[in-house]
Amino acid sequence: MISGAPKTLADAIDAVEETYEFMLAYAAQGRAREEPGDDIRDYLGRADAGLAIIAAMAPPNGGGDEAAFVEMVRQDAARARTAMRFVLGQRAIGSQMIDNLNASIHLRTLLTDLFLLDEALKISGG
Numbered sequence: 001m002i003s004g005a006p007k008t009l010a011d012a013i014d015a016v017e018e019t020y021e022f023m024l025a026y027a028a029q030g031r032a033r034e035e036p037g038d039d040i041r042d043y044l045g046r047a048d049a050g051l052a053i054i055a056a057m058a059p060p061n062g063g064g065d066e067a068a069f070v071e072m073v074r075q076d077a078a079r080a081r082t083a084m085r086f087v088l089g090q091r092a093i094g095s096q097m098i099d100n101l102n103a104s105i106h107l108r109t110l111l112t113d114l115f116l117l118d119e120a121l122k123i124s125g126g
Contacts, residue, residue, distance in 0.1 A: 015050035033092035051081035
């Protein structure tokens with residue numbers, strides 16, 4: 001079952017990561033289009049909401065490398081969100097389309113950023 005829209009940065013990161021995992025499984029199913037109850041649009045919508053939170057996150061006080069990294073993550077989230085919204089706008093979402101989204105450099109770059117950011121937040125307690 002898909003939980004509600006993310007509200008915090010941590011929730012947003014989880015939503016994007018969970019959606020990516022779901023997309024990997026969906027891509028492997030070889031579907032020409034989505035079927036009732038397969039949840040792909042729900043996952044993509046939740047990730048879209050998470051990407052909006054990530055793209056809007058405020059830079060930390062003090063600037064420097066941390067602020068530069070946050071700005072990079074924001075830009076990568078905005079690019080990945082554009083690709084995700086493009087897919088959401090299609091009349092049919094098949095496995096091949098999701099496989100291509102999974103392979104998108106924008107999504108992969110963002111995921112790598114988020115893994116790093118998530119680990120830093122865990123360590124700092126943020």
